[in-house]
Amino acid sequence: xxxxxxxxxxxxxxxxxxxGLLLLSEGASSSSSMPPPVIKVGAIFGLNTMYGETANLAFxxxxxxxxxxxxxLGGTKLQIMMNDAKRSGFLxxxxxxxxxxxxxxxxIGPQTSIMAHVLSHLANELTVPMLSFTALDPTLSPxxxxxxxxxxxxxxxxxxxxxxxxxxxxxxxxxxxxxxxDNSRNGVTALGDELEERRCRISYKAVLPLDVVISxxxxxxxxxxxxxxxxxxxxxxxxxxxxxxxxxxxAERLGMMEKGYVWIATTWLTSLLDSKYPLDxxxxxxxxxLRLHTPDSRKKRDFAARWKNKxxxxxxxxxxxxxGLYAYDTVWxxxxxxxxxxxxxxxxxxxxxIMMNDAKRSGFLxxxxxxxxxxxxxxxxIGPQTSIMAHVLSHLANELTVPMLSFTALDPTLSPxxxxxxxxxxxxxxxxxxxxxxxxxxxxxxxxxxxxxxxDNSRNGVTALGDELEERRCRISYKAVLPLDVVISxxxxxxxxxxxxxxxxxxxxxxxxxxxxxxxxxxxAERLGMMEKGYVWIATTWLTSLLDSKYPLDxxxxxxxxxLRLHTPDSRKKRDFAARWKNKxxxxxxxxxxxxxGLYAYDTVWxxxxxxxxxxxxxxxx
Numbered sequence: 180x181x182x183x184x185x186x187x188x189x190x191x192x193x194x195x196x197x198x199g200l201l202l203l204s205e206g207a208s209s210s211s212s213m214p215p216p217v218i219k220v221g222a223i224f225g226l227n228t229m230y231g232e233t234a235n236l237a238f239x240x241x242x243x244x245x246x247x248x249x250x251x252l253g254g255t256k257l258q259i260m261m262n263d264a265k266r267s268g269f270l271x272x273x274x275x276x277x278x279x280x281x282x283x284x285x286x287i288g289p290q291t292s293i294m295a296h297v298l299s300h301l302a303n304e305l306t307v308p309m310l311s312f313t314a315l316d317p318t319l320s321p322x323x324x325x326x327x328x329x330x331x332x333x334x335x336x337x338x339x340x341x342x343x344x345x346x347x348x349x350x351x352x353x354x355x356x357x358x359x360x361d362n363s364r365n366g367v368t369a370l371g372d373e374l375e376e377r378r379c380r381i382s383y384k385a386v387l388p389l390d391v392v393i394s395x396x397x398x399x400x401x402x403x404x405x406x407x408x409x410x411x412x413x414x415x416x417x418x419x420x421x422x423x424x425x426x427x428x429x430a431e432r433l434g435m436m437e438k439g440y441v442w443i444a445t446t447w448l449t450s451l452l453d454s455k456y457p458l459d460x461x462x463x464x465x466x467x468x469l470r471l472h473t474p475d476s477r478k479k480r481d482f483a484a485r486w487k488n489k490x491x492x493x494x495x496x497x498x499x500x501x502x503g504l505y506a507y508d509t510v511w512x513x514x515x516x517x518x519x520x521x522x523x524x525x526x527x528x529x530x531x532x533i534m535m536n537d538a539k540r541s542g543f544l545x546x547x548x549x550x551x552x553x554x555x556x557x558x559x560x561i562g563p564q565t566s567i568m569a570h571v572l573s574h575l576a577n578e579l580t581v582p583m584l585s586f587t588a589l590d591p592t593l594s595p596x597x598x599x600x601x602x603x604x605x606x607x608x609x610x611x612x613x614x615x616x617x618x619x620x621x622x623x624x625x626x627x628x629x630x631x632x633x634x635d636n637s638r639n640g641v642t643a644l645g646d647e648l649e650e651r652r653c654r655i656s657y658k659a660v661l662p663l664d665v666v667i668s669x670x671x672x673x674x675x676x677x678x679x680x681x682x683x684x685x686x687x688x689x690x691x692x693x694x695x696x697x698x699x700x701x702x703x704a705e706r707l708g709m710m711e712k713g714y715v716w717i718a719t720t721w722l723t724s725l726l727d728s729k730y731p732l733d734x735x736x737x738x739x740x741x742x743l744r745l746h747t748p749d750s751r752k753k754r755d756f757a758a759r760w761k762n763k764x765x766x767x768x769x770x771x772x773x774x775x776x777g778l779y780a781y782d783t784v785w786x787x788x789x790x791x792x793x794x795x796x797x798x799x800x801x
Contacts, residue, residue, distance in 0.1 A: 189237055192540075214255045220513055221278030222259055222662060223288035225266040229454050230290055230313050232497050234506040238287070240485065241510035253521055257514055257543055259287075268294060268574030272301075279305045283514050287506075292316030292362035295573040296635070301323035310512065312505035316362045317369045320633050320755070323663055331505040331511060332471060334366040337445060341415060341724060342373035344443065353443075354406050355411040356385045358393075358422055359594055361570075365443070366417050368642050371413055375654065382411050384646065389597055390419035396429050402435055413441040420447045420456070427462045436462070444468040446501075453500035459530075471501045482507065531793045546601040558582060559787050561780075566590030566636035573598035584786065586779035590636045591643045604786060606777040607747060611719060614743055615689060616647035618717065625652070627717075629681050630659045632696055640691050640719070656685050664693035670703050687715040694721045694730070701736045710736070718742040720775075727774035745775045756781065 221239060224231035238259045245257045260283065270654040271294045278286050279301060285308040287297055293312035302309040310328045317335035319327060320612035345353060352511050357363035357372065372380045385402040387393060403426070406414065416423055423444060431438050442465070449470040451458060472480065559582040563569055569588035576583040577600050584602045591609035593601060619627060629644065631637035638660075645655045659676040661667060677700070680688065690697055697718060704710050712760075716739070723744040724730060747753065760773040 214253050216254075216280075217256050218252065218257050218517055218669070219258050219260055219281065219283045220510070221274070221281075221295075222261045222285040222287040223264050223274045223278075223286060224261070225269050226261070226263045228266065228290070229450065229456060229500075230496070231263075233454065233503045234287075234290075234313075236497065237503045237506035238510055239770075240482070241507045241514075245510065245514045245705065249434065252514065253520055255517075255521075257510070257517075258777050260467055264288075264290065264294075267578065268297065269578030272297060272574065274737045275309075277303055278785075281309070284517060286308060287311070287509055287513075289314055291360070292319065292365070292571070293360050294318055294566075294574075295327060296361055296567070297574060299327040299629075300568075300571055302326035303438045308513075310509050312502055313510050314362070314384070316365045318361070318365045318633075318635075318638060322666075323633060330509045332504070334362065334445075335369050336469075337469065338366055338370040339373050341370055341443060341445065342377060342379070345374065345379060345413065345465065346377045348441075350441070352380060352382045352411040354385065354409065354411050354414055355381050355415045355417060356402065356416045356426060358388070358419055359386050359392050359592075359597060361391055361592075362643075364418070364592060367415075369416065370417070372658070378651065383409060387422055389420065390422045392596070393425070396425050397658055399425055399429050400433070401408075403429055403435060407433060407435060410441055410735075413447070415443045416448075417445045418447060420451050420754065423447050424451070424458065425594050428459075431462055436465070442466045446471060450500045450649045451501060454496055455498035455532065461525055473501055473504050479504065482704050488628070498776055505730055521538045540701070541701045557581070558791060561783055561787075563584070563588055565634070566593065566639070567634050568603060569593055569598075570635055572696070573601040576600035582787075584783050586776055586783050588636070590639045591640045593637070604774070608636070609643050609721075611743065611745075612640055612644040615644055615717060616651055616653070618741065618743075619648065619653060620651045622715075624687045624715070626656045626685040627656060627689055628659065628682075628683065629655050629689045629691060630661065630676065630687050630700060631663050632662070632690045632693055633660050634663055637691050637693070639688075644689065655689075657683060661692065664696045667696055667699070670699050673699055673703050674707070677703055677709060681707060681709060687714055687717070689717045689719070690722075692721060693717045694725050696723070697721050698732065701740070702733075710739070716740045720745060724774045724776060727772055729772035747775055747778050747781075753778065 222234070224234050225234060226232065229742040238261070242257055242259045247250060252715065260278070262270075262278070264274055271289050275286060275289070275298045286302070287310050289298055289311060290313050292314040292541045295316065296319065297309055299319065300311060301307075303324060306326060308326050308328065310330050312329070312331040315329055315331060315334045315337075317338070320331065321327070353374070355367045357367045366380070367384060374380055381544065385406060387402065389715060390454075416426055419425065427436070430442070435571055436442070443667055444463075444466050447462065447468055448466065448468040453470075465653055481523070482504070483499055503611070508738065558577070562586050563572055564587050566588040569585055569590065572583060573593065575581075577598060580600060581602050582602065584604050586603070586605040589603055589605060589608045589611075591607045591612070593603065593607075595601070627648070629641045629773075631641045641658060657680065661676065661678060668672075690700055692700065701710070704716075710716070718737075718740050720739065720743055722737065722742040729742075756778070757773055760777065
């Protein structure tokens with residue numbers, strides 16, 4: 180393979196392929212099974228982007244090479260079906276659903292990490308393998324998304340290299356510029372963690388709008404002017420190509436490309452340069468940048484020559500960048516996995532039957548439910564329950580212009596700029612984390628440990644807490660990541676993390692989890708002697724929600740634990756509603772008490788009702 184892929188990745192993908200939609204036929208002997216004449220693979224990319232153009236050419240080359248040897252797949256042809264997503268979240272989702280309804284053995288894509296978080300839920304539920312060499316967000320966990328495979332190194336390794344570069348030159352304080360999307364944001368978070376381990380830090384994070392919506396340099400200029408007035412002169416640019424190019428144009432205009440500044444650009448710049456993208460190269464003089472390493476080989480040199488002489492004939496402007504190599508290899512990973520499955524006697528069959536792991540907490544059902552509402556005359560949707568699904572469904576809400584309101588999906592990164600049709604009707608967790616940081620500094624603690632689930636809401640909440648603490652000259656010294664709340668059934672991982680924490684210097688522990696995980700943490704902490712004098716435990720709002728809901732708990736476990744509750748001002752209406760809840764509304768379920776989310780749920784309905792009333796009174800009957 181051109182980029183010297185690890186064979187472990189191929190072996191893993193063979194296992195995924197064999198356990199998903201591709202099933203061994205029951206009741207049919209392997210010797211009599213006939214391989215299909217064509218094996219289809221879907222691909223989802225924006226063909227008007229640099230990565231999409233590169234991928235399209237590389238896919239065609241790989242398809243041609245796989246099919247050039249008829250014996251490789253036993254007479255079966257490989258067919259890559261390209262869906263042009265045009266940088267649209269909605270088109271990406273629809274394209275994936277279309278491929279998953281056909282007999283595609285796998286999907287290559289999506290192009291961005293935002294859409295990878297979205298589509299991986301579908302891949303999980305419909306058991307269709309999805310492979311991407313561009314969606315490299317380090318938080319795309321194989322535990323959370325077993326059917327999603329990154330076929331190029333995760334950005335965790337990129338950020339480790341950047342951190343090594345920074346420490347090698349003796350810099351201790353850097354500024355980060357990035358787009359407000361999953362990939363850029365989580366990459367900067369990973370860089371912050373790596374720098375912290377090396378006793379360095381990101382002193383300022385400049386957040387810019389999404390690459391697809393940034394058309395004017397106004398926000399860029401504002402951030403650069405702020406940075407120009409700061410002490411740190413080492414600036415890391417972790418953006419998409421369009422934004423990165425604009426940053427350096429404005430930086431030169433502001434005199435920030437002169438001696439005294441250090442600029443580090445991540446792999447977007449080498450991709451532009453290698454692709455022969457039309458650039459003013461003078462802008463990038465002295466900029467440090469990185470390229471994913473692919474070992475030299477005869478195959479790689481031959482492919483580069485073919486690209487230059489033949490593959491780019493239709494488009495003279497696109498050169499071969501490293502993602503072209505990974506695109507080519509990704510097709511071969513699928514081809515070799517299919518070959519191994521066929522040689523093992525597997526028969527490729529397809530099932531329309533969807534097996535749900537837990538239908539009541541299913542990402543697939545949430546997506547299908549939202550689509551169903553959006554196709555009807557629903558004026559708005561209340562939900563979803565989790566921030567993971569809010570990130571998914573907000574793309575649909577944007578495209579179909581259907582308002583979506585949630586009082587539980589409070590991830591602070593759910594930006595109204597990115598998702599104008601998604602409204603949080605309870606305070607974002609940014610305010611919760613600000614309160615936790617204030618509590619920590621009030622008591623004079625400077626070093627804390629964070630325990631959290633590996634999901635968007637918990638993770639981004641802890642990132643927000645880290646930023647708030649940094650502003651107060653405090654820090655999170657260790658982040659203990661636990662599996663998703665819906666999959667954690669055994670306390671093994673919790674015990675392992677608690678034993679690690681027990682051996683650390685810091686004794687202030689913040690638990691930002693879902694209720695099931697939080698309850699398990701405190702049970703095991705007591706068993707390990709970690710609820711005694713000398714420890715400080717801070718639980719976020721999940722604990723007050725459990726207590727207010729009269730959830731069956733061993734309250735003894737939580738003696739001395741600090742926790743928080745969202746504040747709702749006292750009023751006659753609130754007292755009346757609480758009385759109604761107690762006397763009437765909970766008759767069907769005596770165990771559920773009124774927590775703060777019950778109040779926000781009630782208010783959310785009134786928000787919609789008042790909006791409709793205002794619209795009708797204005798004479799708009801649509």
